[in-house]
Ligand SMILES: CC(C)[C@H](C(=O)O)[C@@H](O)C(=O)O
């Protein structure tokens with residue numbers, strides 16, 4: 144098969160972790176006789192520095208022409224504490240999501256038995272946790288009208304949702320629930336927000352099309368609690384953009400395997416695969432960042448982007464082997480054991496494919 | 497001293513836990529020679545049933561005439577899954593917050609040594625946790641314009657903040673930081689929202705007036721993670737209404753002492769004191785709900801509402817004694833020990849004042 148992959152390394156540790164995923168993908172392609180066509184493009188602070196824009200048109204064209212996008216991370220601290228900065232790396236991310244129509248962010252949270260004790264939560268609380276949050280990614284307050292009034296002394300943001308946007312995301316949620324445990328939880332703030340009431344109403348209307356799926360409705364504040372108390376009680380969660388931002392990040396730390404969690408963003412034009420961690424600028428250039436989340440994102444790309452399940456499973460089994468044999472970066476090695484470099488982990492994985 | 501207290505028991509377990517706080521407050525008043533004037537008023541589902549309104553005008557007048565409001569909980573499941581319900585108990589809460597000008601919700605999260613092992617988090621993660629979240633309570637998306645368009649197929653909510661609203665809340669935050677460890681964290685989503693950029697800008701401008709306070713700025717998604725990972729790294733947190741709703745609830749479960757956490761809402765006209773837990777309808781009428789959060793809210797009322805610190809300390813020490821001696825409800829008693837009834841705990845506390 145011919146695999147056209149756009150490669151967006153981004154900022155911070157992005158390029159380093161992406162490099163390892165490339166090694167692994169090439170090794171898999173080699174083994175299964177696929178032909179990979181990589182096209183790199185600029186994004187984030189790196190793109191601002193080069194062309195003054197975090198998601199340049201050339202990058203967009205590269206993504207549109209690709210079968211899938213493999214993404215590192217973006218963001219740079221030099222923009223963070225400057226509320227008046229005109230161009231921000233994150234704007235690139237938002238523009239990319241919108242222009243590629245990446246309407247659903249799929250974020251699994253699961254546990255690796257060997258890492259379960261890294262969790263801040265007690266073992267008995269997280270054992271068996273295996274949930275997926277489907278976050279709506281191109282609507283809501285992220286993309287509504289915003290601005291200032293009264294000489295800049297009043298600021299506003301608008302959260303808007305249409306029934307069609309909700310249906311599109313919820314449909315994925317129902318289908319995913321059907322392929323898993325048939326449990327779906329819709330998270331909103333319907334006791335306050337009109338947009339949440341439209342979410343609830345829309346999902347309630349769809350229930351009849353999926354009579355086997357048991358649907359529950361919970362408020363976002365309650366879910367923020369229960370995710371810490373009983374994460375294993377959730378299976379598929381669907382929610383709007385901002386709630387999804389908060390809850391996916393919260394969920395990511397409970398498993399103790401944050402550095403391993405992949406994600407995908409399903410799009411109208413193409414789909415994107417990326418680790419859930421950020422650009423982690425403090426570690427950039429040190430060859431110490433954990434590449435496994437990016438490598439597992441590449442596995443998701445094979446399975447969900449190309450429909451190549453065997454390839455995906457092979458990557459996952461090699462990752463499990465690296466964990467079992469302790470071929471891991473310093474965040475996972477523990478005090479007394481040898482920590483491998485980012486590049487060494489990538490080499491080892493590729494060699495073991 | 498004459499203490500005029502409005503008593504809003506509300507729904508579910510509200511009346512039961514409020515009863516115990518009343519016993520304790522009366523005992524304290526008796527001991528310190530204060531005269532308490534209680535005035536009860538309806539709110540929540542109870543008020544909807546009685547007069548068709550969750551925060552009736554008569555209730556508002558009772559609150560306005562009081563030196564402080566002691567509040568139970570509101571909410572009833574019969575309204576929860578009906579997105580089209582016209583009157584909702586929560587509307588009463590919001591109306592009350594707005595009409596009383598309760599602009600700051602103060603939510604401490606701390607650990608009780610004897611309860612630390614109830615936390616879903618590992619002991620070493622939560623030991624030493626002692627933080628306060630100051631949530632803005634009368635602005636933001638809770639009170640902005642909202643509605644439907646396109647025959648009901650599009651819904652919108654607006655988040656608005658003025659510089660003055662932010663300053664009012666942030667001032668409390670800076671002052672609280674000065675009286676504690678001089679660390680303040682402003683939580684926002686300034687990489688996306690204009691209202692958050694106004695928050696950050698406003699707080700940055702205020703830094704010069706509090707040169708001793710070390711201020712940090714963090715994104716809400718990052719805080720949702722770090723609260724689970726390293727809760728003890730926070731001291732005073734300030735944030736807007738919706739983020740505060742989510743983060744205060746998340747924070748409440750990490751200490752393992754959820755049933756014990758009090759809160760206050762500081763107002764322009766009067767202040768309100770309430771347990772952070774909800775109306776817990778499943779337990780209503782069974783005399784099993786834990787009254788300690790409400791009793792500790794009464795302690796906050798003495799200290800922050802009336803400036804009577806000694807009285808507050810006495811209540812807290814009697815609560816600690818009840819915990820040490822195991823005079824607790826079933827949620828805290830553990831499997832093998834006797835569980836006391838709600839009313840028995842209240843009687844014991846009052847007798848030990
Ligand atoms: C960087 C930021 C704009 C982004 C978001 O809020 O969506 C990030 O937090 C994420 O979740 O991908």
Ligand SMILES: CC(C)[C@H](C(=O)O)[C@@H](O)C(=O)O
Nearest residue numbers: 334335364571586589590741
């Ligand atoms: C009931 C609801 C409207 C309310 C809120 O969101 O403010 C509650 O969750 C709270 O935190 O007091």
